[in-house]
Amino acid sequence: MHLRDATWPDAEAAETDLAxxxxxxxxxxxxxxxxxxxxxxxxxxxxxxxxxYDGEVVVAPTIQVGVAEExxxxxxxxxxxxxxxxxxxxxxxDSLAHHGWTRVVVVNGHGGNVDxxxxxxxxxxxxxxxxxxxxxxxxxxxxxxxxxxxxxxxxLLQAVRPDLVREDRLDExxxxxxxxxxEWVSGVNLAYDSSEFSENGCVGDPxxxxxxxxxxxxxxxTAALATLLDRVTER
Numbered sequence: 029m030h031l032r033d034a035t036w037p038d039a040e041a042a043e044t045d046l047a048x049x050x051x052x053x054x055x056x057x058x059x060x061x062x063x064x065x066x067x068x069x070x071x072x073x074x075x076x077x078x079x080x081y082d083g084e085v086v087v088a089p090t091i092q093v094g095v096a097e098e099x100x101x102x103x104x105x106x107x108x109x110x111x112x113x114x115x116x117x118x119x120x121x122d123s124l125a126h127h128g129w130t131r132v133v134v135v136n137g138h139g140g141n142v143d144x145x146x147x148x149x150x151x152x153x154x155x156x157x158x159x160x161x162x163x164x165x166x167x168x169x170x171x172x173x174x175x176x177x178x179x180x181x182x183x184l185l186q187a188v189r190p191d192l193v194r195e196d197r198l199d200e201x202x203x204x205x206x207x208x209x210x211e212w213v214s215g216v217n218l219a220y221d222s223s224e225f226s227e228n229g230c231v232g233d234p235x236x237x238x239x240x241x242x243x244x245x246x247x248x249x250t251a252a253l254a255t256l257l258d259r260v261t262e263r
Contacts, residue, residue, distance in 0.1 A: 046131050094141045114147065168248070
């Protein structure tokens with residue numbers, strides 16, 4: 029059940045304590061992919077897992093602004109501080125728990141959210157009336173060429189929202205992008221912002237992606253999330 033589509037009597041009738049909370053970002057993903065890429069992919073994985081899971085689970089609306097100041101030099105990028113983000117996630121989980129959905133898996137689509145989510149989910153589980161865990165979809169799939177706006181994210185978008193991928197800009201994205209993330213010296217990333225190492229914000233060649241690969245990635249992420257939900261249910 030998706031809360032964004034349900035009425036309150038529908039929500040009250042849900043017979044589960046399990047919820048998914050998609051979390052993404054609104055940030056640049058090169059000249060070819062939408063600012064909402066991370067939110068769209070997180071929601072796609074959560075929606076697919078809800079449909080495939082052998083049990084009832086509630087899907088909360090997506091949190092669409094995350095920890096993304098590293099992309100601040102590219103127009104349209106929005107961000108909040110880590111403290112604000114953690115508080116927002118914690119209070120959202122608290123409101124889910126108020127209605128009886130006390131086991132929450134946060135489905136994340138943005139790298140900048142990973143560390144604050146790990147911290148806040150631990151805090152929720154230790155101190156609040158809920159248990160929470162963070163699942164980052166691209167960490168659960170075979171994606172060594174992840175990049176940023178690269179072939180992995182572009183492939184998933186081509187599978188779930190092809191209308192939002194600017195196919196005519198894929199060559200430009202690769203030509204003016206970076207081969208890898210950051211400026212590394214002696215194990216230290218000297219670059220705080222993506223504009224320091226990528227002219228257009230892209231990392232990796234999105235032209236190497238495809239809708240077919242995106243479908244496979246979605247299947248793999250969905251299966252991994254369903255396995256996690258089974259384990260959470262058993263705890």
